Amino acid sequence: MKIELKKFGEMLISRPAGREAYLAMLAYLIKGVSRDEIIEIDFGGVKVLTPSWADEVITKLAAEFKNIKLLNTQNSTVAATLRTLIKYSDLKI
């Protein structure tokens, strides 16, 4: 399944907003989805992403599902945020 982050906004900044987004995903998007299913996280259309928001969403999705694919990660803040999470938040993708 594909999760389009732009549907949560173009500026994904704060931890409370990230936590809210993840709870919405739990309730409506990934509920009942197998841990083995391929989860595509699409960053297309996101203008500003920070480690605070992403740590509440991306890190948790990566811990929950075995097969995570990241799409459209060219945005400067997306690339920098993913580097930070891999280095400091034990994000393994």
Next chain:
Amino acid sequence: MEKLAMKWVLDIGTDAISESYYCATRDVFQARLDNLLNDLLIIGKIDEGVAYLVSAIAGEIGNNSFDHNIGNWPSVPGVFFDWRANDGIEIVLADRGRGIMQTLKKVRPEIKNDQEAFRVAFFEKISGRAPEARGNGLKFVRESVKDQKIHLSFISGDAVAELNDDFNVGLAEQKINGCLAIIKI
């Protein structure tokens, strides 16, 4: 703008600070952050990708103020947040919160002074809100500032850090209780 922010942090005759600078809540800060990005894109002095990164840096610093002081503001809650574009672009954020050292001392009581707290905050994997696994913001800020040739001055307590290609920390001219960040591009 720097002087006004310093006066506000020190609570020197700025009780009636303009609402155009002051963000009492995170919602107001978020809205002004949207305006910052729009202004950066309209001004056009920097590339679009850099404008996004600058917004992310300001977003991390401002949201840190709310994350680490919520329910525990020593005096006035919220942040000072403004920017100017002249020869370059200058962005100023400030808060009257507990500051870096007091925040980190909860989880690292051995920290001796503000300068040591800065080194922990900007380099080490640690959270001021442990046991929550969090605390990447200032590492992201440091690395983004270095990558994009931005200059950041960050003051908290009696320490000041100057970030660009290097990271230098020393004694600030004026001690403050919260945080003051000046971003120059």
